[in-house]
Amino acid sequence: MxxxxxxxxxxxxxxxxxxxxxxxxxxxxxxxxxxxxxxxxxxxxxxxxxxxxxxxxxxxxxxxxxxxxxxxxxxxxxxxxxxxxxxxxxxxxxxxxxxxxxxxxxxxxxxxxxxxxxxxxxxxxLVQGLTALHLVRRSPPRGRTVLVTAAAGGVGSLLLQLARRAGAERVIAVAGGREKLDVARSLGADLGIDYREPGWAAMVHEATGGLGADIVYDTVGGATTKACLDALAPYGELVFGALGRFELTAAELEGMLFRNQSLKGFALLPLLTAEGLRADLAELFALAATGALTxxxxxxxxxxxxxxxxxxxxxxxxxxxxxxxx
The missing domain is CATH 3.90.180.10 (Medium-chain alcohol dehydrogenases, catalytic domain)
Incomplete structure (x- = not known):
């Protein structure tokens, strides 16, 4: 073969x-x-x-x-x-x-x-669907403003839809370029922001009346995480799921303490159980087969x-x- x-x-x-x-x-x-x-x-x-x-x-x-x-x-x-x-x-x-x-x-x-x-x-x-599903379960978005990085990608495009289904009040999509932002909006994002724009976190605050996002789902990591932190509201939650690409400094983490913000790590494998895996995939497969999930x-x-x-x-x-x- x-x-x-x-x-x-x-x-x-x-x-x-x-x-x-x-x-x-x-x-x-x-x-x-x-x-x-x-x-x-x-x-x-x-x-x-x-x-x-x-x-x-x-x-x-x-x-x-x-x-x-x-x-x-x-x-x-x-x-x-x-x-x-x-x-x-x-x-x-x-x-x-x-x-x-x-x-x-x-x-x-x-x-x-x-x-x-x-x-x-x-x-x-499989990987991306389960990741999106468990991100939403780990940090439920109901009634909250959420920000999704790489929103036109494999995980992001599914995550923004599942966040919307789970009752997010507002979904902000971050991606690179008009085409990708159009994709994210077509899937249910309320607002699309190009991460290549300097100071894009300020656009998040402007769109939320100065508050920022209640939950940021960051699956990109690297330099993007600093901007995600800038876009996070006081008392907000930064969910980090980009293994090997964590770049926040000790000073930035200390700043989160003063703003009563939390950092939640995300790794998919420890969340999966033999009994739950088939049920999770059956749920995702059914949503996609019926057109409820694109x-x-x-x-x-x-x-x-x-x-x-x-x-x-x-x-x-x-x-x-x-x-x-x-």
Whole structure:
């Protein structure tokens, strides 16, 4: 089978398409023919060795796939052959392997797809959908003004919709450029602000009568976090979910104390439970299948175009979810 791997750290050019043995499902496992593999920004950080953990090399990235069950291992119901499923590999101890034509996983780990939900949509709702869902649960937005960074991206585009569904009084979208802001507004944002504008946090205060945002969901990190803090209201909550990209200084954190603001860390994996995972995905899949949740597609690339897919994410050219189509 074909797979994409990197054997050294570096730019997108280190991604290479290689031939690997097609895995065979063991007892209790199924072999899934991958129809869509999700591409995530954190995988570009892994490729550059800039993430919170250093991966072993060579590595086949990819932690979320959707496809069809091709064969089953011993002890697995044979009628599952041909079933359309999603595989949240990141949640079952499989931190790699999705950029490939096939994956073999435990039968209990696959999640059925409802009619009307595409493989591309399913892939978009695994890491990014669950992230958006749990961000809203961790910091409920009902009756509050919320700010969403990277609001036209995979997580942001879902998060602003879920925040709206959860009763946010006002949703402020932050993104780069008119096109992305138009996307965010089309998905329910009340206000769009271009983060490339100097002093954009002042626009948040102006739009909120000088108060600022009650909740800021920051999944970007880096220099953006300082501006997010500037946009935060007194007594507000900065929810930070950008592992490896935290740049606030001790003085800035101390300033939060004087404004009675709180910083809440967010990491998805510790929030997931075996019993809750399937229910969470079923909820997201149903919302998307019925049109209640719009899943933006940010680009479809072949496996041998994985480097271009990474470039699209790193240069912020994409809106929505980027996927590989084996």
């Amino acid at each position: 074909k797979a994409v791997q990197f054997s050294r750290f570096g730019g997108p050019e280190v991604l290479a398409t290689v031939e690997r043995p097609t895995p065979r499902p063991g007892p209790g496992e199924v072999l899934v023919r991958v129809r869509a593999a999700g591409v995530n920004y954190f995988e570009t950080l892994l490729r550059r060795n800039l993430y919170a953990v250093t991966p072993e090399l060579p590595m086949v990235p990819g932690v979320e796939v959707a496809g069809e069950i091709e064969t089953v291992g011993h002890g697995v119901d044979a009628t599952l052959r041909g079933a359309r499923v999603a595989v949240p590999m990141f949640a079952i101890g499989r931190p790699a392997g999705g950029y490939a034509e096939y994956v073999a996983v435990e039968a209990a780990a696959v999640v059925p797809l409802p009619d009307g939900l595409s493989f591309e949509q399913a892939a978009a709702l 899943v933006r597609q940010g680009g479809r690339y072949r496996l041998d175009q994985a480097a271009e897919a990474h470039r699209a994410l790193e240069t912020r050219r994409s809106t929505g979810k980027v996927v590989l189509i084996p």
